[in-house]
Structures are given as C-alpha cells and as structure tokens.
Amino acid sequence: MWTRYDLKYRLTLRIALVSAFCFAAICAYVLFDIDRAAQARNAAVAEIAARTLQLQQNKMHWVNNPPASFPDLEAIAAAAMAPGLCIAYRDLRGDIVQRICGGSDAQTDQPPRTFAWLYERLFAPGRETTRPVLFRDNRTGDAVVGIDAGVMTANAWRELSRLLPVLGTAFVLLCVLAHAALARALRPTRLIRAGLERIAANDLSARLPPFDLAELSAIGDAFNQLAEGLETALAQRNELTRRLIALQDDERRHLARELHDEFGQSLAAIRALAASIRHTAAQDCPALTGECDSIARTATDMMDTLRGALVRLRPPDVEELGLAASLEGLVAGWNRRQQGSTRFEIALSGRIDHVPDMIATNLYRIAQEALTNAARHAAATRVRLQLAVQPEPGDGGEVIALIVDDDGPVREAVGKSGMGLLGMRERVASLAGQMSFASGADGGAQLRVVIPVPAASGPPTPAALGRAA
Secondary structure (H helix, E strand, C coil), X not given: CXXXXXXXXXXXXXXXXXXXXXXXXXHHHHHHHHHHHHHXXXXXXXXXXHHHHHXXXXXXXHCCCCXXXXXXXXXXXXXXXXXCEEEEEEECCCCEEEEEECCCCCCCCCCCHHHHHHHHHHHCCCCCEEEEEEECCEEEEEEEEEECHHHHHHHHHHHHHHHHHHHHHHHHHHHHHHHHHHHHHCCHHHHHHHHHHHHHCCCCCCCCCCCCCHHHHHHHHHHHHHHHHHHHHHHHHHHHHXXXXXXXXXXXXXXXXXXXXXXXXXXXXXXXXXXXXXXHHHHHCXXXXXXXXXXXXXXXXXXXXXXXXXXXXXXXXXHHCCHHHHHHHHHHHHHHHHCCCCEXXXXXXXXXXXXXXXXXXXXXXXXXXXXXXXXXXXXXXXXEEEEEEEECCCCCCEEEEEEEEECCCCCCCCCCCCHHHHHHHHHHHHCCCEEEEEECCCXXXXXXXXXXXXXCCCCCCHHHHHHHC
C-alpha cells in the first residue's frame, strides 16, 4: 500500500509525523511547565507559612497577652489561598494540627478520563511541599502546602485545551504548505518521466531543460548526456548497418551474376548436349533416349531452381519497374508456386513509387522475407500484404507502412528468433523505422513495419514516370 503513494505524499507524511512529534513535545513541555510552576508556587506559599508560624511562636514568647491560638493559618490563607490549595501545620508527632483548603473553581471543566489518567501517571499531581517551622533554631513542626490533584489536573487540561486548537491549526497549515511546496519542487519530475518515456519509445531526440534544484539539474545533465550518447551510438549503428546491407546487396548481385553467367550457361549447355545426344541415339542406339530425356529434365529443373534463387538474390524489378510492380510480381510468383494452396493478396495505396530507391529495396527485402516466413511456417490459407504511404500524425511528414498478416494458427514464437527476422529488424533499424508483431484480425500473425519517408524524396523513378504516362 505504501508503494502507491508518490514522493510528495511520502515526504508530506514524514513532515507530518515529525511535526506531530514536535507538537507532542510542546504539549509535554507545557504540562511540565504547569507542574513546575505549581510546585514553585507551593514552595513559595510553604515558605511564607513557615515564616508566619515562626513569627506567631515568637510573639507568644515575647509579647504580653499573646493570642491564645496557635497555629493561626487564617492570615496566610487570606493572602495566598487559591482554588484547590491546602495549607496545614503538622507537629513533630506527624499529626495535622490545622488545615485550611480552598474550594475548587466552579468554572473548571472536567478533563477527559484518558488525559487525567495519563497526567496522574506522568506528573503525580497533589504532591505536598513542606517547610520546617523553627523556634530558637529548633524545629517545632512543618508547614505543609499542597494542591488538590483533581484541581491541578483540571488546570493543566484548561491550559492545554487553549493550546491544542492553535497547534492543530498550525499542524494542518504546515502539512498543506509542505505538500504545496513539495508539489512545486517536484514538478520537474514530470518532465523527467516524459523524457524517459520518449527514450523508451526510441525517441532519442528528447532533452530535459535546466532545473533550479541542484539535484534535479544533475539528473537532467546526466539524462541529456545519456540521450546524446545513445543518439550518436544509434546513428553510428544505423550507418554501419546500412553499409553492411549495401555490401550484402552488392555481394548478392555479384553472386547472382556469377551464377547466371557460369552456372546458368553450363546448365543450358548440358540441356543442349543432352538434346544432341538424344538425336544421335534415336538413330544409332534408341535405348539411350530415355537417359537423354532424364538428363534434359534434370537440367531444366536445376535451371528453374537457379532462376528462383537468382530472383531471391537480386530482384531486378525494384530498380527497373519500381516498388509497386516488384511487389505485385513477388505476390504473383508466390501464387504460381503455391498453386492455390495458399492465396496471396496485395493492396497498395499512396505514392509508392516516389519512395527513395534505398528504402524501396529494403522494403522489398522485408516483404520478401515476410512472405517466405508466412508460406513456410504459417500454414495459412490466405496471406495479405498491404503497403501504404500516408501522412505521419502530427508531424507533417510521411511514413510508409508495410503490413503482412495471415489467417494461420497462432504461433507463440513468432517474431522472437530466426536469422530472417534478425535481418528484417536490422533493415528496419537502419531506416529509423519500427517493426512489431501482433495477432492478426483473422487469428494468425501480423507483421507491421513503419518507416519514415525523408522530406526530400527526390524525383520519381523512371518506372513511376512510365506508369504516370
């Protein structure tokens, strides 16, 4: 439950606890001061009573016709009596010879029982103060002064009840002001949180402004340095990835050219040689015609396989025909190979052929790998490819969105492993795009790739011009 509260509530609660402890200490000090004042007053009254009784004894010894009564506490009571105060004289045997007590104040409110019990345990009200009464340096008795415990407890409660509203008001105001001050001081943490969320969303351009607090300013400086370092590292990584992908494509083109020129010509020569041998064998040795036909069929199958490998290694349509026609040809090729077992569909919208060549080539490779994965692993009856160039929300630029989904069974490991998926992620990252996997509308898997289109896309490709004509 504690973890649900934010920092300002926690700090406010701690300030409230410290304030409550301080106010409790103030109340305890006030009660202690009331008790100390009462004991000091008792001591003063006891001192006056002892001196007065001593004078009375002296008068009885030195004055003719002294008063008949001793001790006489009336004069002392008239001058020092207070509600609940008791003045007494105790002889040497410990007997109280005379006692005078003042009545309790009728306006005094009765304190709560809890307060009375606690006050009695802490201060033991009603303690008596004694002073010796001397005559010729000899003790003849004691002057005893004390305050009734109930009256003293009521007086303490009356004084404390005057203080409690002030302390309560101050406590509430302190908590409110502390919460407001903490909320104002911690307001920059919202900016820090928003910056971290932008970093988590791969927006490495996020920066924090300078803050007034030294601690938050240090956090902001460290955040900005980290964001700059990540942005630089990501830019270097994307540049390296682009170079590696370009090198890989060059290598693929070189390999495709070598296979076409060397291996393809060799297969064509084998098939021509098999046809020549069959023509000769038909006249001289008819039994060899079957082997010649077998050699020719094997060469033809190998040439078909080589042709498919060449298409995967180097798609010529992207540079010659444009991205839209290349994707349409790719989908048509999969429909021919699947022969109806899986239906491949395509939907294009927007200025597809205005996309820069580098982005177009990478998109074709991503779509090629996605369709290959769907054909091999999805066990689907329908695979749909969607490509659209659309405005980016709130930015004014354009993004190109590629979506490939199928209606096959749900695959738990989709998007988690595989060299093909790794290559797709690298291509998307090199273009500063985003790639995600989710469940498709028909129950299968859905691949979504979003890539920003540079503002200066350059002139359209020749294929796009031809299409426009």
